[in-house]
Amino acid sequence: MKYLGTLLLTGLLLAFVSCNDFSKQKKFLPPSTGSVNSLMVVMNTDLWQGPVGDTIRERFAANVVGLPWEEPLFSITQLPPRVFRGTALESRSILYVLRDTTSAAYVSKDVYAKPQRVTVVKGRNEQELISNIQRISDEAIAAYKNVEISEAQKRFARSLNKEKALEERFGIKLTIPSVYRVGKEEDNFVWIDRPVQKGTMNIIVYEMPMNSLTNDSTFVKDIVKMRDSIGKKYIPGPNEGTYMITEKYFAPYVFPAEIAGKKAVEVRGIWEIHGYPMAGPFLTYIINDKENDRRLVIEGFTFAPATEKRDYMFELEAIIRTLEIL
Incomplete structure (x- = not known):
């Protein structure tokens, strides 16, 4: 009986060690590979x-x-x-x-x-x-x-932009690669961009009153009006009198979203330059920041003619989704 008990104990110990070894092996997986998307x-x-x-x-x-x-x-x-x-x-x-x-x-x-x-x-x-x-x-x-x-x-996170414009102006933080730089900074507007082949990738941030965009029946039109007013004020085109607007003939796509734990609206569409043949995609998040009594607007847009833009827009979305409200 003693010998049988020893055998059983040894078997249990071996099984325990084997299970532990197996669980350890499962944890040590190689890093995954593959191009974006x-x-x-x-x-x-x-x-x-x-x-x-x-x-x-x-x-x-x-x-x-x-x-x-x-x-x-x-x-x-x-x-x-x-x-x-x-x-x-x-x-x-x-x-x-x-x-x-x-x-x-x-x-x-x-x-x-x-x-x-x-x-x-x-x-x-x-x-x-x-x-x-x-x-x-x-x-x-x-x-x-x-x-x-x-x-x-x-x-x-390997190399981060350490500029403080977003923290100082809006009390927010984004995880942004160091290749991006602040290009324009005003009271209610910050523009950050980076060069890419044939163009630029851009992030803009501004605030709207909490009571704006409250009419469901005109919601999409009001978003377009908001974007166009900001474009006219802050985002000039290459010639005098030209500026960014929302593409006139196709309404943007609007989806519910959540950013930094807050309800938001995701807007995807095409921007163009009023009075000049330039255009590209944009991705806008309008975030309900009730604690600060504002709608926080963060937008990414790309200008890269004759270039595929899916992965550019994906990077901008990934950056915006790192939002922290401080």
Whole structure:
């Protein structure tokens, strides 16, 4: 009996050590890799070339709203499962689609690398796969976007802009890379920008009264009027009498949002220069800051003619989403 007890105790200790070793191994994942807004799709080529692949492209390569021309949500690379190994496992965003004896769709976290999101879609036939992709797509897109924004924000921290204009004027803080610089600073307006190929990326900040933009029936028109008045006052074009306005012929897209724990409105659209042929995308957040009795407006916009702008606008969004109200 004593010998049997010793064996049982030894077995339990080995099992405990093995479990601990396994949990430690799971924690030590390689860093994920991949370009910004890229998606690795793992599925058989026959599925990719048929209706299942069409559904994936329809959902995950849909056009980003508020850009001057068509650009997809994600740049997709497709691999068959037999070659999904090595560095491909370390992709930051993965969509794995396979025929199976069960039907399922779910998003997992940090499976092969960290940070990482892996969406698995299973189905017994093509129709089940299509249905499951449609069902999980919004959740998966949100998961991919969140991990991309989080990763971008970590990269910003490597070299930060230390100017105090936003703190001194508005009592706020943004995590901004050092390549950005304050270009204009007035009582109720700060303009920060950085050079890019053929143009600039820009962030502007200003305040509006808390009682502005309260009429639901004219809400979008009032946002356009607000932007145009700020553009006329602070953002001149290249010639005398020219200035930034909202593109005249297409209303901007408006969505509910939350920034720094506060209710906000997200506005995406196209800006143009009144009286001059210049245009580009903008992303505006109007934040209800009740504690300070104001609507805080933070906008990112890009001028980069003949250049894809999806990733530029993504960087501006990632910066704005670091907002802290001090």
